[in-house]
Amino acid sequence: MTAPILDDLKKKKILALLKDGQRIDGRALDEPRALTVDTGVIPKAEGSARVRLGDTEVVCGVKIQPDKPFPDLGDRGIFICTAEILPLADPSAEPGPPGEEVIELARVVDRGIRESGMIDLKQLVLEKDKSVVGIFVDNSVTDYDGNLFDACSYASVASILSCKIPKWEYKDGTITKIDGVLSDPPITTVPVSVTMGKIGDKILVDPNADEWKCMDARMTITTNADGNICAVQKGGSDGFTPEQLVKCAQLSISTGAKIRDMLKQAGRS
16 A cells, blocks of 8 residues: 555644544544454355454455475464455555555564464474464455554454364375364464554554554554463554553553454354
């Protein structure tokens, strides 16, 4: 996506409202947008979900297949998360190779899930150092209205929770699929990312597209089911004070707990 531009009048309105502790869409500063999660939206995928976070929409699919392990991780399965912004999602989105912002998006989502240890990858080994099961999660942004980090993370987590893993056997260099045998993924926790934007001295949870264009800095924090912080990504040209960092951490824990319940429920449906 090319750098978005916000007209001056709207920016002045956003800043004026924030001085009084208000947001342009009427939410409280610590209030995320409405979240809806539907699973099983791609019949041919092993797991899938459609997430709407406000007017931001992401469709995610999970592909599961045998693969060669990474050379230094022969005792673990593979997990890879990708992302793309479709041209129809926003006028500034363009076809072609992913730009820096899309690469960062995929890495932030991947790292949050990976560092939480959501999937016990050691249970996805068919033959150590020879063959493992790979879980590949692909996010496609179909409508953009800010905060893709959380929307893609929720779609990825919901897709993983809802997926079923086929059974394969490895013998004498041959991999055989056992038809009709499926199992739940080896889930250890449910990670939730919460992105906060800083505009002036205000911290806003889940910035929409207009707020995103006004941000001085942003912070994405992923927590696990125990409320422990697993991953942090900071962006923007400005910094955060120690007090603001503590506030962001607290918001990520409290907000994440509510969203986690929704993702769990969606994953079981």
